[in-house]
Amino acid sequence: MASSSDTANAVRGFVPPQNDGERRLMRRVEELCRVAVSRGIPRYTGFLSDREQSLAQAACNKAGCSCIRFWGGFDAAERRVLCIEPPDAWQEEPLAYLQCTAYGNKLPTHRDYLGAILGLGLERSCVGDLLADPEREDTFYAVILADKQEFINAELTGAGHCTVHTACIDALPARLAESRERTLQEATVPSLRADAVLAAMLHTSRTRAAEYIAAGRVEINHLPLKAAHETAYAADIFTVRGVGRFKLAAIGGKSRKDRLFISFYQY
Helix, strand or coil: CCCHHHHHHCECCCCCCCCHHHHHHHHHHHHHHHHHHHHCCCEEEEEECHHHHHHHHHHHHHHCCCCEEEECCCCCCCCEEEEECCCCCCCCCCEEEEEEEEECCCCCCHHHHHHHHHCCCCCHHHEEEEEECCCCCCEEEEEEEHHHHHHHHHHCCEECCEEEEEEEECCCCHHHHHHCCCCCEEEEECCCEHHHHHHHHHCCCHHHHHHHHHCCCEEECCEECCCCCCECCECCEEEECCCEEEEEEEEEEECCCCCEEEEEEEC
């Protein structure tokens, strides 16, 4: 029988590609690795989600390529570019930054800015994290692919119900990294069943959590959660459509009532 320490240390193993899109991503990364190493030139992907980064890492491992890093513009970035940079190759900066200032009464949200940028005809892989300025409510910062900076700067004139002015900047303000620190919440759960963990995160009943899952509104690590009884692991990211995203930061020991301690935060 597994001990509570075994449970706390358990993490989800690698999940192989689940569809044609994920298999294409892995093949593309393997090819980028081969080109970069054989020609001694750097190669980069677009921005990748957590799930895509896991697949990309597996593809690099399969290709035997270790000269890689993931970079999203700052240390705590969620969306990151895979940088394949052979030794002695010239270095390129794959990312760029925009400062967006809105003018109007109802200021744009993260969703408004993302929709406005993608509405220019760009793919999601062109856009990294979008960050609200903690000191200026009218300002957002966008991490984007370097070769799209000029285009977005010229074409993005509005978001939501507001006029937007953009400016190219060399780096993100240091205060943004400080504002990204998450507030940990703690709870106890009877087990690591997904519905039990999700209920604790949402401060709701397991019945309600199970309804979200049955309705197909829940993903774990960007993959659909198919059943309420599936096991949750440390570092899992729960996405509940229309509600938010949560990360199971840590799993602790057991309480006197034989319940498991968990720590989590909301994005």
